Amino acid sequence: MPNKPLLLRVLDILSIILIPAALVLILFFTPEEATMGAVQKVFYFHVASAWAGMLSFVVAAGAGIGYLTTRDFKWDWLSLSAVEVGVVFGLVAIASGMIWAKPIWNVWWVWDPRLTTTAIMELLYLTYFILRSGLNTMETRARLAAVYAIISVITVPLTFLSIRLFRTIHPVVIAPTGSADFNMSPRMLVAFFASLVVFTILLADLIWNRYRLAALQAKINQGGN
Amino acid sequence: MTGFRRYLQTVWAIFRKDVQVEWRGRQGVPVMLVFSLLVVFLFNFALQLSPQLQSGLASGLLWVTLAFAATLGLNRSAALERENDALNGLMLAPVDRSAIFFGKTLSNLASTLLVAFILMPTISLFFGQNLLKPALFLVVILGTGAYTCLGTILSALSIQSRTRDVLLPVLLYPLALPILIAASEASRGILSGQTLGELQNWLYLLLACGILFTATGLLLFETILEE
Numbered sequence: 104m105p106n107k108p109l110l111l112r113v114l115d116i117l118s119i120i121l122i123p124a125a126l127v128l129i130l131f132f133t134p135e136e137a138t139m140g141a142v143q144k145v146f147y148f149h150v151a152s153a154w155a156g157m158l159s160f161v162v163a164a165g166a167g168i169g170y171l172t173t174r175d176f177k178w179d180w181l182s183l184s185a186v187e188v189g190v191v192f193g194l195v196a197i198a199s200g201m202i203w204a205k206p207i208w209n210v211w212w213v214w215d216p217r218l219t220t221t222a223i224m225e226l227l228y229l230t231y232f233i234l235r236s237g238l239n240t241m242e243t244r245a246r247l248a249a250v251y252a253i254i255s256v257i258t259v260p261l262t263f264l265s266i267r268l269f270r271t272i273h274p275v276v277i278a279p280t281g282s283a284d285f286n287m288s289p290r291m292l293v294a295f296f297a298s299l300v301v302f303t304i305l306l307a308d309l310i311w312n313r314y315r316l317a318a319l320q321a322k323i324n325q326g327g328n
Numbered sequence: 329m330t331g332f333r334r335y336l337q338t339v340w341a342i343f344r345k346d347v348q349v350e351w352r353g354r355q356g357v358p359v360m361l362v363f364s365l366l367v368v369f370l371f372n373f374a375l376q377l378s379p380q381l382q383s384g385l386a387s388g389l390l391w392v393t394l395a396f397a398a399t400l401g402l403n404r405s406a407a408l409e410r411e412n413d414a415l416n417g418l419m420l421a422p423v424d425r426s427a428i429f430f431g432k433t434l435s436n437l438a439s440t441l442l443v444a445f446i447l448m449p450t451i452s453l454f455f456g457q458n459l460l461k462p463a464l465f466l467v468v469i470l471g472t473g474a475y476t477c478l479g480t481i482l483s484a485l486s487i488q489s490r491t492r493d494v495l496l497p498v499l500l501y502p503l504a505l506p507i508l509i510a511a512s513e514a515s516r517g518i519l520s521g522q523t524l525g526e527l528q529n530w531l532y533l534l535l536a537c538g539i540l541f542t543a544t545g546l547l548l549f550e551t552i553l554e555e
Contacts, residue, residue, distance in 0.1 A: 171551055220505060227502035234499065237489035247485050250548050254481070254503060257540055261506035261533070268513075268529050 107315075114308040118301075125294070125301045133294045145203040147294055151302035153196035153221075157259075159189030159306055160228065164256035167249035179245035180317035181310070182252055186231050188309045192302075193225045216266040217273040224262065227255055338423045342431025343438075349408060350439065356404045360443045364397040368451060386457045387515035391471070391508055393447060398440045398475060399497045405436055406483035406496075415487075419553060429480060429549035436476040444468050463518045470531065471511030474538035475504055481545050484552045510534045 107115075129147045136143035163185035170178035200218070201211045212218065234251055238244040287295060350356050371389055409415040418428055448459040448468070479500055486495040501508075514530035524531065 216509075220509075223502050223505055230498050230502065233491070234485070234489065234495065237491040237495060239490065243488060246551060246554075247488060250485060250552055251499070253548070254478075254544060257544060258503045258506060261537060261540070262509070265506045265509045265533055268533070 111308070111311050111315075114304060114311065118305045118308045121301045121304060125298050128294045128297055133290050134288060136291075139207060142203055142206050145199050147298040148302075149196055149199040149203060150295070151298040152192045152199065154299055155302040155306040156189045156192035156196055158303065159185040159192065159310060160252075160256060160259065162310065163189065163252045167252040170245055170249040171253075176241070176245060176321065177318070179248065180314050180321065182249060183235070184310045184313035184317055186228055186252065188306060188313055190225065190228050191309075192306065193221070193228070197221060197225065215273055216269045220262045220266055224259055227258075231255075335424060335427055338427035339430045339434065342418075342428055343434045346405065346408075346432065346435030347438065350435075356401050357439050357442055359404070360397040360401050360439065361446060363400055364393045364443055364447055365450065367393045367396055368447070368454065372454075386451055386455050386459060387512050387519050389455070390444075390447065390451055390459065390468075390515060391512040394440065394444055394468075394472065395475065395501070395504065395508060397443050397447075398436070398472065398479060399500060401439045401443075402436055402476070402479040402483045402500075403486075403493065403496050405432065405439075406487045406492075410487055410492075415553075425550040425553055426546045428553070429484075429545045432484075433477050433480040433545065436480055437473055440472045440476050441469065444472055457519060459519070461518060463524050464515060466524070467511060467514045467518065467531070467534070470534040470538060471507060471514075474507045474534060474541055475511075477538060477541040477545060478504055478507070481541065481549065481552070484549065488552075506533065507537045510537070 125147070129144050133144065133147075135141055163182045166178045166182035166185060169175075170182065204213065205211050231248065231251060235244050235248050238247055368389065371385075371392075375385075409418065419425070445468075448464070451457075452459045479496075482499045482503065483496055486492050486499055489495050510530045510533040514527050514534065517527040517530070518524075
């Protein structure tokens with residue numbers, strides 16, 4: 104196994120520095136939201152981790168297409184890494200949402216369509232691992248996992264479309280102008296986009312590291328040299 | 329043109345084969361039917377339904393029961409191809425694999441619709457709400473169409489796994505979520521007296537699911553079955 108690529112080292116260091124930096128930005132730079140108070144600050148990492156989760160599922164499907172067209176196992180490693188990291192980000196999004204919901208809605212969980220579908224989406228990607236574990240050969244595992252990742256990415260937008268047809272109590276952040284549920288001040292916007300960028304860097308870093316682990320595992324399974 | 333005719337003939341041959349096997353063995357539909365009736369009755373106990381609640385729950389009950397029953401049928405139909413290596417025989421046939429997909433989807437749809445059409449008057453009878461409305465039949469056909477389409481794709485995936493008997497529902501339910509949401513919302517609307525025009529968003533969503541999953545099967549079925 105070659106040494107860590109330089110770019111990956113840079114990403115590692117960037118993630119280590121930028122996550123606390125974003126935290127400082129959120130805690131000390133942004134104003135407190137008028138009605139919700141300090142708990143609103145969960146929002147920045149909540150949306151950022153939801154975004155990172157979604158992005159990694161798209162990466163997983165893209166890598167699935169890559170595998171099916173090239174039949175190179177590297178794509179399968181990438182797809183697996185993206186799903187694994189995406190599931191973690193999804194859990195972070197759900198957990199941080201619950202922390203926000205307790206003081207605001209007075210319960211940890213509401214059976215709102217948006218929350219319920221997000222939770223089911225999380226289960227959908229957990230099933231990805233169940234599917235993989237039941238398949239015997241490396242080739243079948245890679246092929247069917249790729250198919251499943253692709254089908255999943257087709258359904259998820261449909262699900263989100265379907266919940267747009269419901270009335271939801273979940274705040275809508277990205278909405279047509281004029282109908283925004285809450286307006287962000289310029290400082291809030293800075294922290295919001297900074298969190299998105301930082302989480303995207305962290306996502307790339309984690310997927311890449313996980314990919315290297317998958318490559319190492321494959322090497323060991325082949326008898327290593 | 330002749331190529332397309334041959335394609336349709338293949339689809340028809342696979343559909344006919346499945347129907348014939350079912351007719352002679354009667355191992356799929358009766359099981360689905362008895363199972364779905366059991367679910368209907370168990371629901372009543374499990375939820376301790378009062379008469380007022382019963383009528384409101386009819387559409388949800390219909391779709392949950394159909395979703396469960398269809399899984400049994402899909403599993404059975406996939407297991408049929410595994411027995412005696414029938415699947416290898418199908419794959420050796422010099423035909424387009426997507427024709428196999430359409431044939432299997434049609435036969436799965438036929439058995440699920442049969443169950444649905446028996447289930448609807450049954451629920452009407454026992455839950456005191458008339459489900460026999462033309463608009464509801466349309467929703468049931470659209471919903472089960474999209475559902476069996478997706479189910480057929482996923483059953484081809486799950487039979488290749490060691491955990492094949494239990495894997496299909498786990499794969500299918502979360503992916504079928506948009507179908508189930510749209511179908512049960514549309515059914516609820518119809519039963520509470522809304523017109524199809526008011527529910528067109530849900531119907532379009534069902535249609536979109538059907539088209540998308542048909543396209544998915546068309547494109548990916550070959551990849552799923554290759555060995």
